[in-house]
Amino acid sequence: MPSIQELATQAKEIANRLSIHKYDIFGSAVDETSVKVDQGKPDQVKASQRSSVTVRVWNEENSMGVTSTTDVDPNGLELALKTAYEASFFGVKENVPDFSPEATAPLAQQISEKTPQVPVSDLLDRLIVAEKEVKDAHPAIASVPYNGLAQRDIDHFYLNSDGAVRTEAYSTASIYLYSKTEEAGKKPRSAGAFRMSRGIETLDIAGCLQETIDKTLSHLNYDKIQTGKYRVVFSPEAFLNLLGAFSNLFNAQNILDxxxxxxxxxxxxxxxxxxxxxxxxxxxxxxxxxxxxxxxxxxxxxxxxxxxxxxxxxxxxxxxxxxxxxxxxxxxxxxxxxxxxxxFYHVFPGKPAEQVYSLDSAENVVLIDDLHALHAGVQALQGSFSLPFDGWLINHGKRTSIEAATVAGDFLDVLRSIIYVENEAHLTPSGVCSYVWVEGLSITGE
Incomplete structure (x- = not known):
């Protein structure tokens, strides 16, 4: 891909030649390597370079056309601008998108830091070791069927005919481990963990595998739970998953629609x-x-x-x-x-709570660690949800894994029924969040 300055110059020259006076271009490129292992052997190795460019053109009547391409050489860029211009005559006539009034405003910070990628063999070695440590932690852990270690370099850019030129580049690395148990006379139990960082060398692989082990072992001695109303504590990841499922609450486009x-x-x-x-x-x-x-x-x-x-x-x-x-x-x-x-969400305490709660002294409290089937169990426009979950019933510090259960309620009622937001923040893939305590949620046992 040419540099952003080269692309801006090429776009301006081609637009002038085509008599296009107003356009903008947003693009991204991802260079990714990922591996998966199975029983100590490489199972899947992927390497990909993906790029996409979205071109928008406004015609003399201020209608807009859009096209996308992966070809950003001069010929590809010319074809994209020409196609978007032709499409503009079929564009919407009301509430036509326009340039952002802040497209040329200074950025709060510039990001242009990439971490050197490690060889694929190094990724495989690290993941094989992590898988083995999880399996060896307890005889009941039979496998780690879902796992992955990935590294990626990411570039984004934006430019328009008014002179806006933006670019950013960074690297990420991630690992996930999800184990499965097999014990005679017992149902299989599973648990997992996920970590991200700006590079493989700073990735907390040890923390990920230890969390996977601890959660898996905590689910071995499970029991049924009686159906009823419970005080519920959402883990940071569970609360952010629920918040994300109802993000239409804050979305201006959803509100207009x-x-x-x-x-x-x-x-x-x-x-x-x-x-x-x-x-x-x-x-x-x-x-x-x-x-x-x-x-x-x-x-x-x-x-x-x-x-x-x-x-x-x-x-x-x-x-x-x-x-x-x-x-x-x-x-x-x-x-x-x-x-x-x-x-990226940041959930934290608002006004000081009148009463402080602790899982160490809680009585008959349900701790929800992970929510499932959000695609099927959430009615985003009605505000209701009914979701299976992984979690524990907690009594005075003792955790008993819940065999199978669903939590149901109305999301706005959940927000109004919060009785405590803990001070300590925890990092998750979708944001930073505390443990959130909610009074009186319906739990249905198996």
Whole structure:
């Protein structure tokens, strides 16, 4: 792929030749290597280089056309601009997307740091060792059927005909381990863990395999749970999965499409317990997949979504911000239609809690570690959910694995029923979050 400056120069020359006066281009490139092992032997090795470029062109009537390509040499770029221009005459006539007013604003920080990739043989050796350590931890652990170790280099860029030029580059590495047990007369039990970092050398492989072992062993002695209402504690990952499933709550495009639990008038209303605060922070120092600008070139920032239980902000693209008479927030993804999505959640305590709770002294509390079947068990437009989960029943520090159960409720009721948000933050793939305590959720046993 040519450099961003070369691409900007080529695009300007081709646009002038085609008499195109307004255009923008967003592109990304990913160079990834990943491995999987099975019973101490290599099972899968993948190496890929993926790139995509989205080109938008506005015609003299201010209609817009969009096309995408993976070919960014001069011929490919010319074809993309020409195709997008031709498509612009069939574009929408109302609420036509436009350049972000912040596409040329200074970025809060520049990201251009890549970590040297290690050889594939090194990835395999590390994963084989990790798999073996998990299997050898206990006779009941029969296999680690799902595992993977990956490293990737990522580049993003944005440019437009008004002179905006953005670029960022970074590296990530990740590992996941998911074990399975086999014991005579008992059901198979499983557990897993995931870690990410900016490179293989800083990846916490030891922490990932130890968490996998600890969780797996904690599920060996399981028992049924009686159906009823319980005080529930969501692990950071479980709470963020639930929050992500109902992200339409903050999504301005969903609100305009009437596909949200919120309305424009919801801003400033109390939607959650005052003990809860939530931000979306693409620039959070713990965010490995950091983003300094969105698909429209808008700089990202820390955005307060819920402050002490009050709905404070929506996620905006340039188009939704214009219709809401506000500023874009750096959450746009461009394509055939501009969409809006969060980057990296940060969930933390709001107002101080009157009572502090602890899992060490809790009585008859359900700790939900992992939620399943979110694609099927969430009714995002109704706000309801019914989801199977992995977790434990906790009594005075003793954990008993729950054989099989589902948790059900209304998401807005969950937010209003929060009785405690712990102070300690934990890093997950989708954000930083504390353990969240909720009063009176319905648990259905097997």
């Amino acid at each position: 009437k596909q949200s639990l919120s309305t424009p008038e919801s801003l400033g209303t109390q939607i959650a317990s005052p003990l809860l605060s939530v931000c979306d922070d693409a620039l959070h120092p713990d965010n490995v997949s950091i983003a300094t600008f969105d698909g429209e070139g808008t700089p990202t920032r820390r955005l307060a979504l819920i402050t002490d239980g009050v709905l404070t902000s929506f996620l905006h693209s340039a188009g939704t911000a214009k219709r809401f008479n506000t500023q874009p927030t750096g959450h746009a993804n461009i394509g055939a239609k501009v969409s809006v999505s969060p980057h």
